[in-house]
Amino acid sequence: MGIRIYGIFASRAVRPLWAAQELGLAFEHVPTPYANKATRTSDFMSLNPNGHIPVLIDEREDASRPIVVWESMACALYLARHHGPPDGKSITPASAEEDAQALRWSFWSVTELEADALTVLMHRFVMPEERRKPELADAALARLQAPLGVLDQALGRNARGGEPVYLAGDRFTVADVCVASVVNWLRPSQGLEGFEHANAWLHTCLKRPAYKALKNLEARQ
Template identity: 60%
Template sequence: MSLTIHGIAASRAVRPLWAATELGLDFHHEKLDYQGGGTRTPAFLAINPNGHVPAVVDARPDGDVVVWESMACALYIARHHGLADGVSITPATPREDAEALRWSFWAVTEAETDALTVLMHRLVMPEERRKPALAEAAERRLAVPLCVIEQHLQRQKDAGQAHLAAARFTVADLCVASVLNWARPSRTLMADHPLTHDWILRCMARPAYVQLREFD
């Protein structure tokens, strides 16, 4: 089998790249930037007609499997290229699998848009182009889902489990942290949700994530 991941780490492709790196997989990285028209070529559109990265192509004996959407890509890699051994990032039980699914979808529907707004208007964009009012509105909205995950992390802590789905780091943490990390430039949100802030920092400190700097 041969796994190819299209996209750079400075995009949502960070999710499948991180998953593959956590699992120690031998994969081909196609450094396709989302800027400059690279995702609009006929060759790439044949893989993902939406014209977005990431895209994963898994060449299997029974035929190629193509996956779009960053969360789906990461979850697919964990499920089909990892071992459900209770050690790796792959969910090992139905409960862990359910946690990975629900929290990954939750991150996209409840947090991603506003977290990206915070990142752009608090940190990434040139200062003269930032709109503090947009960041402030996004932070107010994010306070609601961050309370949800803060409460969950407290329950996990009380049960002796340091991560979203288990005591160990799993693909659930990977997917959600990759989104909530964008909200870190908001000092208020991080101060108001200390368990979430600490959990994000622990996820981002993982060697596999640090290694992703090589993938841009």
């Protein structure tokens, strides 16, 4: 019985890994890179026929068989909903309003930010230099100005007297896990320049002990 998370820190798997760490869950991390066809083996494809990480396996006493969750945002939201106390202290939404905020911001980050943020990261830093296309990164960053403005304005409205601000309620929740994991891809390129509230919020998120623990995990991989 227990939870297993397949993936690596430097991937979308950071979302359920971060959520599990924030919740203080005991889980088994199965390092599974996306390179070298590691996700195309028959064993892995039996877990996720799409051949992508992360995959979350939850072996529960109240389920007749292990629950398998694909898609990084779904994995993080699942952990918060089914393994966290809705006590107004954990990352689990404590009300219908907080749950709505977590859902809408998480899906928003996928539809409005993720593809362009990944393009910027890949074509400015990750890909071999001879394969990079700076014009693609520049165009993606230009498209991101509008949704980053939406995020910055929302965080600005939540600001209160210099205290840390978050996306759902007055504390750090799974909404922040999901969105920060995407926005963080823009940090190496200084893509948050000019977005004061979003930049401060991201730094607050990345200072959390749970995230720092994951960075240590990355160093051991």
